[in-house]
Amino acid sequence: DIQMTQSPSSLSASVGDRVTITCQASQDISKFLSWYQQKPGKAPKLLIYDASELDTGVPPRFSGRGFGTDFTFTISSLQPEDIATYFCQQYENLPYSFGQGTRLEIK
Amino acid sequence: QLQLQESGPGLVKPSETLSLTCTVSGASIGSMAYYWGWLRQPPGKGLEWIGSFYYSGRSYKNPSLDSRVSMPVDTSTNQFSLKLSSVTATDTAVYFCARLSGRRGSSYRDTFHFWGQGIMVIVSS
Numbered sequence: 001d002i003q004m005t006q007s008p009s010s011l012s013a014s015v016g017d018r019v020t021i022t023c024q025a026s027q028d029i030s031k032f033l034s035w036y037q038q039k040p041g042k043a044p045k046l047l048i049y050d051a052s053e054l055d056t057g058v059p060p061r062f063s064g065r066g067f068g069t070d071f072t073f074t075i076s077s078l079q080p081e082d083i084a085t086y087f088c089q090q091y092e093n094l095p096y097s098f099g100q101g102t103r104l105e106i107k
Numbered sequence: 108q109l110q111l112q113e114s115g116p117g118l119v120k121p122s123e124t125l126s127l128t129c130t131v132s133g134a135s136i137g138s139m140a141y142y143w144g145w146l147r148q149p150p151g152k153g154l155e156w157i158g159s160f161y162y163s164g165r166s167y168k169n170p171s172l173d174s175r176v177s178m179p180v181d182t183s184t185n186q187f188s189l190k191l192s193s194v195t196a197t198d199t200a201v202y203f204c205a206r207l208s209g210r211r212g213s214s215y216r217d218t219f220h221f222w223g224q225g226i227m228v229i230v231s232s
Contacts, residue, residue, distance in 0.1 A: 001170075034218040043203055043222035044154065049210075055220075087154060091216050095169040096156040 002026050002090050006099025012107045019075040021102045023088035028068050032092035035064055035073045038101075039084045047086075048073065080106060109133040111204050111223035119198075119230050125191040129204030129223060130184075137162060137182030142207040142215060145178065145189045147200040148225075155200075157189065159207070159215065167215060194230045201225040 003026040013019050023033065031051040036044035046055045048064040051071055061076045075082055083106055088099040115127035129143075136143055144159030158168035158178050168176050172191070180187045191198060208220035 032216050036219075043205075043225055044219070045222075046208075046218055046220055049208070049218040089154070089218070091218060094167050094215060095171070098154040098156075100153045 001095055002029060002093055002097050004088055004090055004097050004099040006088055006102055008102060009100065010103040010105065012105045013078050014107045015078055015080060017078045019078050019082075019104065021073045021086055021088075023066075023071045023073070023099050025069045025071075025090055025092075029090045029092035031067055032090060033064075033066065033071050034089045034091065035062075036087045036089065037082075037084045038087065044087060078104075078106075109206065109221050111206065111221060113202060113204050113223045113226040115226060115228070117227055117229060119194055119228060120232050121195055121230055122193055125189070125194050125198060125228055125230070127189045127202055127204075127226060127228070128186050129188070130186050131206075132185070134206075135182070136180065136185055136187060139209075140212060141209045142217065143187055144205055144207070144219070145202065146205060146219070147198075147202045149197075149200045157191075157202075160187070161213060163213075165213075196230050199228065199230045201227050 005024045033051045035048040038044040052064045063074045085101045085103045087101050110132045112130045119125045142159045145157040148154050160166035175192045177190045203225045204223045205219040206221045207217040
């Protein structure tokens, strides 16, 4: 199984800050990585697929990059509504696997 | 507009079978070329994929749960189900049904694009 290591586990930042989260796969997953946003009590929402493609309607302040084993997710200017937990997920191989999540808080 | 809604008991006794249903509206699970599936999230923890099936019948399951999982489909009611047998406290979680985006046709290399709201299931006597 492919293990996804996500860091940091929590992050505190100010409105307007640039925020970056990393995700590392235990083996090459090519571009098959997605990022989800999950707010308390809600289902995850897909933000980015294929490592860098923004899903429809997702604000351009969100971005992703990477290939192979190392990936990053960035919010260019943190907004109050971005407070959530963010997960990465690999879908190169079954079973699908997720990172443990990054809880983002406003400082 | 596609909507998925999980339903079922919120409390299951240890050793019994957990049974959940996902009701789909806005799409036909039997005639549209998508993967559908189940995931879960233990309290305060990350997501775990349980299994997925393609509209034509092909299915995949997480090996860690394979022997305990079945995913029956009822196209007449546009519902699919999750049955997880011999549950223990470690099966306590929010359970989600979801659909992949379909960007890559019959390939499983795809993202979970639509999700139900989730249903909390507690395993306790």
